[in-house]
Amino acid sequence: MKRFRVALADDHPLILVAVKGLIEEDSKYQVVGEARSSGELVELLRRERVDVVVTDFNMPGDMVYGDGIKFIDYLVRNFPDIRILVLTMISNRAILDALYRLGVGGVICKSATSRQLLAALNAMVHGRGRIFPAPAAGGSKWGTRGRLAELSVKEHEVVRLFVSGMRGHEIARLLNRSDKTISAQKAAAKRRLGVGSDQELLSYLREWHFLD
Structure with a gap:
């Protein structure tokens, strides 16, 4: 069975620990590195063979690579063979559409369960990228x-x-x-x-x- 090599990026250490634990529940995935900034992730991708990146959208503070749309665009252009799953709480439709136009494999909400995260990863590595779960609506603070x-x-x-x-x-x-x-x-x-x-x-x- 093929094992997919995964790199994680988030500026919150506790989120890195939690996401790593969720992903490693599935033996198909091996987390090969973690980064807390855009620059650290770029260095990691240049150093390691990686199949999938799971990265936060918001990692401000890096004046070289930036974050958000600018950084995701950099990743897509410079690492075209790596599938990218964006982890975020953003429900702004313009932002989500822009991410898919750039070519990310999927977008998933930070509040997703382990089951939902693994379902999103499985969908993405098999070429079925999507937003999962759907953004909140109505009275939600993100609606x-x-x-x-x-x-x-x-x-x-x-x-x-x-x-x-x-x-x-x-x-x-x-x-x-x-x-x-x-x-x-x-x-x-x-x-x-x-x-x-x-x-x-x-x-x-x-x-x-x-x-x-």
Whole structure:
């Protein structure tokens, strides 16, 4: 029986431990390495033979590779033979669509059970990538009530980096955009979310556990 070699990436050590334990319940998978940043994952993939990457979407702080859409795009382009499963709490349809356009094998919610995670992995390695389980709807904090699903891909990237502690000029440099563009995209996000100031934006995003 073929064993699939898996690399894990998440900036939260406890999540790495939990995901590793869930994946290794199935003897088809062998976790060959773990990373806590985008840079560590790239080094791992260059060093080890890997079939599958299970990576968090949010790993801010790496000014070389970034995270989110920028980093996933880098992985897809530079490691085309590796299947990528994105682990996230994001339910923003624009973000999910963008991930599939980039070519990821699947997206799974962080709240998934071990059974669901293994089902998603099995589907992906057999060429049946999907979002599993489906994003929450209605009254969920990740549904439409939170209005987070209304942000565009670029607005989502900007506010995600903003709430992680980055300043406007740092975000502009990381995303290769002008300071003026970043300011405009943050302002557009605030209008969509119904907040008036940067402090209100931070409070809103932290209340809804935006980086979880």
